[in-house]
Structure formats: C-alpha cells, structure tokens
Amino acid sequence: MNTSITKDQIEFYQQNGYIIIEDFLSPEELNIWRNAVEAALTDRKGQKMPGKVATINEDDGINNDAEYFSKVFDQLINLWQTNEAVKELMIDERIGKMAAELAGVDGIRIWHDQALFKKPWANPTSWHLDTPFWSFTDRRALSIWVALDDATLENGCLFFIPESHQKTSFENPGIGKNMDSIFEIYPEFKTKGSIAAPMKAGSCSFHNGLTIHGAHANMTPGSRRAMTCAYMPDGNVYNGIPNVLPKKYLDGLKIGDKLNDDKQNPLIYKKPKI
Numbered sequence: 001m002n003t004s005i006t007k008d009q010i011e012f013y014q015q016n017g018y019i020i021i022e023d024f025l026s027p028e029e030l031n032i033w034r035n036a037v038e039a040a041l042t043d044r045k046g047q048k049m050p051g052k053v054a055t056i057n058e059d060d061g062i063n064n065d066a067e068y069f070s071k072v073f074d075q076l077i078n079l080w081q082t083n084e085a086v087k088e089l090m091i092d093e094r095i096g097k098m099a100a101e102l103a104g105v106d107g108i109r110i111w112h113d114q115a116l117f118k119k120p121w122a123n124p125t126s127w128h129l130d131t132p133f134w135s136f137t138d139r140r141a142l143s144i145w146v147a148l149d150d151a152t153l154e155n156g157c158l159f160f161i162p163e164s165h166q167k168t169s170f171e172n173p174g175i176g177k178n179m180d181s182i183f184e185i186y187p188e189f190k191t192k193g194s195i196a197a198p199m200k201a202g203s204c205s206f207h208n209g210l211t212i213h214g215a216h217a218n219m220t221p222g223s224r225r226a227m228t229c230a231y232m233p234d235g236n237v238y239n240g241i242p243n244v245l246p247k248k249y250l251d252g253l254k255i256g257d258k259l260n261d262d263k264q265n266p267l268i269y270k271k272p273k274i
Contacts, residue, residue, distance in 0.1 A: 051246025096269025107234025131209030
C-alpha cells in the first residue's frame with residue numbers, strides 16, 4: 001500500500017482541496033478490497049446503513065429523491081460496522097495518518113465509509129459538497145475515494161473544482177437533479193474550470209469536504225465501483241444534524257457534545273506526542 005505523503009502533496013491538497021494518489025493499492029491488495037466490499041454488500045441484503053430502515057435506493061432523509069438516485073449509484077454506508085474484513089481495511093492507521101497529514105490535524109476518526117457503485121448507463125452525480133451533510137462542522141474534514149474499477153471519462157470519474165474549499169461554507173444545497181444548482185449559492189465558481197480525475201483501479205483520491213465535486217454519467221455497459229471513507233478530525237462536537245447517526249446514539253446526544261464514541265466513530269490515528 002502506497003501510504004507515504006510528501007510535503008509537496010500536502011501543499012497541493014491544501015491549496016486545491018483534492019489530491020490523486022496513483023497505485024495506492026497493489027494488485028493483490030485491490031483484490032482484497034474488492035472481495036471484502038462485495039462480501040459486505042451481500043451481507044447487507046440491501047440495507048443502506050445500520051440503524052436505519054431505508055434500503056439501497058429508498059429515501060433515507062439524506063438524499064431525498066430516491067427515483068433520481070436509484071439511477072445515479074448504489075450507496076451503502078458504514079460497511080465497517082457489519083463486516084469484519086471491511087472494518088480491518090477502514091481502521092488501518094496508515095490511511096488515518098495520510099488523512100491527518102493532508103488535513104493538518106493531530107487525530108482522525110472515521111465518520112462513515114460508503115460503497116458507491118455507479119451502474120451501467122447511470123445518471124451523473126451533480127456538483128455538491130460533503131461536510132454540510134454531516135453532524136459536525138469542520139473545514140478540515142475530508143474523504144478518501146478508492147477506485148475498485150478503472151474510473152474513466154466514459155464511466156463516471158470524479159471532477160473537482162480546485163480551490164473551491166477555500167470559499168465555500170456549510171450551507172447545504174444538497175445533491176439534486178440539476179448539475180448546476182450549487183452555483184446558485186456559489187455563483188463565483190460558475191465560470192471556473194473543473195479538473196477531471198480519471199483513476200485506474202487501485203488508485204485513490206482525497207478531497208476536502210468543502211471542495212465542490214461531482215461525477216460523470218456512466219456511458220458504458222460496465223460498472224464503476226468505488227469504496228470511500230469520510231474522516232472527522234478528532235475533537236469535533238455534535239451540530240444537531242442527525243446524518244448517519246443511529247437513533248439510539250442520537251437519543252443521548254445534545255448539541256455541543258463531543259463525537260468521541262469509538263463504537264460509532266473510531267479514532268484510527270493520533271499523532272504521537274513528542
């Protein structure tokens with residue numbers, strides 16, 4: 001696993017809000033990831049996430065246009081909580097260290113993992129932000145996106161708007177049917193160019209949760225599979241947005257409480273004290 005992060009990569013990420021890491025996984029590791037994720041999906045039997053009743057393409061209160069999203073991607077969340085093989089991959093301290101170094105933080109917790117499978121002929125994923133959906137408010141939050149198949153211009157690779165994370169806020173335009181809805185809130189980016197991020201299988205990207213990003217439609221008869229994980233800098237508190245938190249946990253949570261329950265959001269990396 002290619003987990004070393006250089007100073008130049010950190011500077012690029014912090015300036016642009018994203019970074020691509022080529023050959024993140026070896027061919028052998030890629031097979032392990034693919035097999036673990038596929039087994040986890042089978043175990044789920046269509047349940048979108050633990051503690052929620054919604055199945056893959058039903059309204060879950062996060063993305064509330066099920067018909068549209070059923071033709072964008074299949075999305076299953078927190079596989080690490082229901083499959084030991086995926087858990088072993090997600091809690092890898094080496095990946096946590098990468099995320100912490102890129103974000104410039106001392107500790108990283110898993111917010112949630114997410115399998116995103118764009119089916120053949122699937123709709124595009126509209127421009128959006130990530131962090132405004134989440135139950136904490138932190139400009140440093142980020143995600144890893146691991147390509148399990150080649151992600152190409154034809155089958156739905158990611159696109160980023162560089163440097164957008166420096167000016168976006170926590171207002172949430174959502175993810176809707178119209179690709180350009182986000183520019184109603186951030187019109188200054190309507191004329192700024194985007195960067196395509198095609199990746200071969202086994203490569204990955206990291207992006208800031210406030211970086212404007214989206215994905216092409218899948219114009220092929222094959223799938224574009226990806227495994228992702230969102231990360232929360234350690235020390236964050238609950239902001240009142242339920243997001244993926246289960247009801248049992250929410251019942252004992254007040255706005256301002258620390259999100260430090262390792263059963264829900266495990267701390268996977270902590271910078272050693274010198």
